[in-house]
Amino acid sequence: MNGKSSRRKFLKGGAAAAAASAIQSANGTAAAQTEKRSLKDEVAYGERSKYVNSVRVAVNERPAPDEFGLTFHVLSPLQDSVGIVTPSALHFVGTHRGAIVPDISPKDYRFLLHGMVDRPLEFTLDELKRFPSVSRLHFIECLGNKARPDHKTVQQTTGLTSCSEWTGVPLSLLLKEVGVQKGANWVVSEGSEEVKGAGSIPLGKAMDDCIVAYGQNGEAIRPQNGFPVRLIVPGFEGIYNTKWLRRMKVVDQYYMTYNDYGHISADPKVAAFNLQWGPKSIITSPSGGQKLPGPGVYQITGLAWSGGGAVKKVEISTDGGRTWKEAEIRSEVHRMAHTRFGMNWKWDGKECELQSRCTDELGQIQPSREQVAKVFNQPPDYYHNHGIPGTDNAIVPWKIATDGSVRNGIA
């Protein structure tokens, strides 16, 4: 802001402070890249700016991925996100079943659809592409995407969710092609990774809106997200969206698989299956690790989504959940997709707590942490840990101190 103006309308709440005052991020500063690309390279493929250094980070509480590890959990930098599309290079990754991404040549790829069907078929990638395609924006979220008290940033609390335009064959078309037999009720899918991840989905879901996908954001799916083919099960926990999909078997009952580790517990109240995500939202800015430079006008912005369909409403509280105000929806709204919300907010410099709450098209309302804990029969400070299953769509609060610093509200 230079001296050309003596008045401001929109930013009047904190014009002076605003002058020097973007929200400061804990996520490092841009380092100029020294390597110069050839003009031939510039023509072929346009890289991002040397000033942009947004990156994914590994999940802290899991072993760092290495050649011998069996885990590869990588968090998407939600604090840097704009709009609703996640850049494919920054899409979260979650797998417990092999740190090594399978190397599958498109020419060698085969997808087997069998089980309780009239004519089992094996499809090449080219054959899949000769079916009618569908392209839709959907989020995928790992069932382990839960805020813990030791998380500092929104990337850590909530970075295991992403949203892409997925392109592929409706699974229903392939199931019609093979002819599902009477008595079939579930479909088990299996990936190509080392430990052969597998998951069971109800036949009704399989016939509804699932996609055998080969495209992501206008290009081939990236290796870490299932190249050349993955399953998209819109709104279901990430673990059902089988990557490096190699076969699906139509069966008569639920099949217990390795993937069920997250759902099994001695406590029947905890053991309930959670196939579909509830309504969820997260404020991405201001968020943990950032700092407001002083009182003034800010944008509260974030993402909302639900496994139950379209986001209908997002509310924001700036007083720790006592009062709520409806936020603006600032993107396209798609079913089972991230939705961008925002609200103008004037910070008075006092301590406060920000929360967001999503209501979906079914009328489901995102719960508080206390409500979630009650469902899972846990103490009020409940949070997910290994051995305590169940997805978590609880509100994540951000506390703002008088110096403008933002920190995890459950810490």
Next chain:
Amino acid sequence: MNGKSSRRKFLKGGAAAAAASAIQSANGTAAAQTEKRSLKDEVAYGERSKYVNSVRVAVNERPAPDEFGLTFHVLSPLQDSVGIVTPSALHFVGTHRGAIVPDISPKDYRFLLHGMVDRPLEFTLDELKRFPSVSRLHFIECLGNKARPDHKTVQQTTGLTSCSEWTGVPLSLLLKEVGVQKGANWVVSEGSEEVKGAGSIPLGKAMDDCIVAYGQNGEAIRPQNGFPVRLIVPGFEGIYNTKWLRRMKVVDQYYMTYNDYGHISADPKVAAFNLQWGPKSIITSPSGGQKLPGPGVYQITGLAWSGGGAVKKVEISTDGGRTWKEAEIRSEVHRMAHTRFGMNWKWDGKECELQSRCTDELGQIQPSREQVAKVFNQPPDYYHNHGIPGTDNAIVPWKIATDGSVRNGIA
């Protein structure tokens, strides 16, 4: 397809031929990359598969871009596209005003809004981000995106169009902030490149749906597409979507600028301004340079869009425009955005000509080449060339020979 099946429903038209038979592309084969990335790199940023080598190419009829050239026109690989999002790295680039992409640090960036306003203001990037944002999918298309007889592929005939989710501040908010004065009618925008590209848009459009954008597909705009800020003028010719936006001036009348080179002609019938794209579509597969391996069932698929709003209908002809059949819409439909269409098609092995035709929400119908030539008072074999201005949304036909080869139908 292996021996497991004796029957096929969907692919029954050409099961035997289909077995070995994806459409073959002229665009090279995958070359394995030998360089291995560290696991740290794999965590930070997920690159595309070594088997994927889709790239942009330079426009043939312009000088190859080099350090001294004044042109940088790069075509998006539409033949490889799926869905409606263009990967940011593969977005087309078009500029006549400097081959060197301006190197603008986000910290140094300033945007000046001045002219017939109450209080001219200069904004930093951080200040722009403190306004409410909007995110929408829009196509951008260069006014020079026209098929010529010497073009071999769809990348050459039509590759100067792309579609992204753009995020930024509604221009209307900024104009309200500065206070537009009475008598103002046009807004002139200027970029930061060497020759200072500039363009004039009507104030009514500026107050309607334009975006001062800093985000593209969920991340910062890439350098070749205007980092850190560009103007989005939905549905208008690409040249009005000023990249590296440095100022906008509110004025009382149309300003003639360097960018008008494409619109000026001695012939008044040709000189008419063409701000907004008409309805347009292109079949991306099968398309020029590809080869159908034999008779059988194929997908005809492509993209449709219009500057006049949403795509309402796409029709496909397989007999050179004599008869038409309505295609399926196979993506989300957004206003002024690419829209994916498709149709199942059984090729009988005879010579034929494929065409697609878009109708938009205004009822405008994409014209034939003959109709476009008539508007521009040109012979029926009219095509755009330097010195012959006017955008071209004519139907691009693909001819298929008995050997399955596909070639430009206007060649």
